[in-house]
Amino acid sequence: MNVKKELFSPIKSKRTFEQVSGKIKTLIFDGVLKPGDRLPSEIELARQFMVSRQTIREALRILELSGFINVQKGGSGGPLIKDTILNTINNLFLDAFRLEKITAAELTFARIEIEKLVLYHVIDNAEASDIQALQQNIQKAKLKIESNAISADENIEFHNLLAKATKNPVFEIVVGSIEAVVRDLLTRLTPDIETSGDSTGYNEGMLKSKNAVSDHEAILNAILNKNREKACLLLEQHLREVGERLQSLMD
């Protein structure tokens, strides 16, 4: 154990690329760099930071994975500040769920409990715009189903919109992460049946998708009637069915 390291602060604390990514991150936090802004090219960044291009690239990888920037190739391309980093969190959640070997049952159980909690606060805090967004979501899903398509994205989005209607961003993040896992499991496990444009009748996914939409509609109605108990019951029933589907798919 080195005394110098213990008592005195590290002279060269972080690796260069970490300093670079940290600096840029700070600029974003402080609002100096805003979503939509474009960073200078790698070469220009290297010149300004007085480091090599390799170092800049490693810093950009960090920012990219953290969800702060997108990188576009070609003329007038370059690193672009993104508007949200939530999607990135969801991706990491996915990794964690796979690594921690979480079962469908555990996921469903927690999902039910947390979304019931969310539902409570939706009834209290939802604004007109939230209700409208939920209604639009259901309409969009219905349209998809009428045109013989699966409304998987819309069905997931419904739950995210619910969380948003709590008016508490923490719930948004938590639910968003869980929904991302559900979406991932569904898309990975559902066999894609090549029936686009083909009307050879319903398949399993279509039927489930349709049921989900009507479930959502019933839940929304219960919310509008401020009927907590009914809304909770419907939600639990709905999520339980989805959970059973997940379970069966994972066999």
Added chain:
Amino acid sequence: MNVKKELFSPIKSKRTFEQVSGKIKTLIFDGVLKPGDRLPSEIELARQFMVSRQTIREALRILELSGFINVQKGGSGGPLIKDTILNTINNLFLDAFRLEKITAAELTFARIEIEKLVLYHVIDNAEASDIQALQQNIQKAKLKIESNAISADENIEFHNLLAKATKNPVFEIVVGSIEAVVRDLLTRLTPDIETSGDSTGYNEGMLKSKNAVSDHEAILNAILNKNREKACLLLEQHLREVGERLQSLMD
């Protein structure tokens, strides 16, 4: 809108470093690479994957930030497979909380609701080992306080242990993320008073720390008595106080 891109899968899917990091990630998911295993050096990886070192380095940056590996310098160093990626998630959560400008009140509110939920399932599902871990946590915190130190880490850990006692890893992840934000806020906002070894009496942090420990003890007792209502009430009161402290520190 390019038809080729819409209908058919991408021919050249990903950048090389993404393919490399993806490949290694898969090996970890599949259990071929286990925690504690050491990856070959950058040069060796470059040779085996038949790519350049820069490409390998960018892949390693991704794996490092995703929490899959640690990188050690020096002889017989190299990339080391880590045992958990949860800490990384927490770091990204931190970014999100800062970026989304979440208030102390919103954080506290959600924390109370979610931890109350957790508490419910702790009473149902906690095993003897969980109870023991909670008791040890409290003892450790008491010892720290007796020796005039702040038990900040232990106090945060108490809540993580509660989540663990639900026996549902989803709750663990969710609570762990929230606690990481709380810890970050507390450590960043609390002025470090240089009184190590100095017994010039209590300061604000010490007092709060001590109160927290006795709160935790009371909560644990209520859990042992299977007294749901009391446990919930105590927890809510405790978290509300912490929340007020956060609020006052953020001014």
Added chain:
DNA sequence: TCACATTTGTCCGTATGTATC
């Protein structure tokens, strides 16, 4: 439509600091 400039993606070679044996 087509050539051009810009920018990322990738490779190679080299030098340096640092931790381990």
Added chain:
DNA sequence: AGATACATACGGACAAATGTG
């Protein structure tokens, strides 16, 4: 203390992609 192994960082170069005129 010296040798070794490794990550870190630099510079130059070319290919590929993409927007622009």
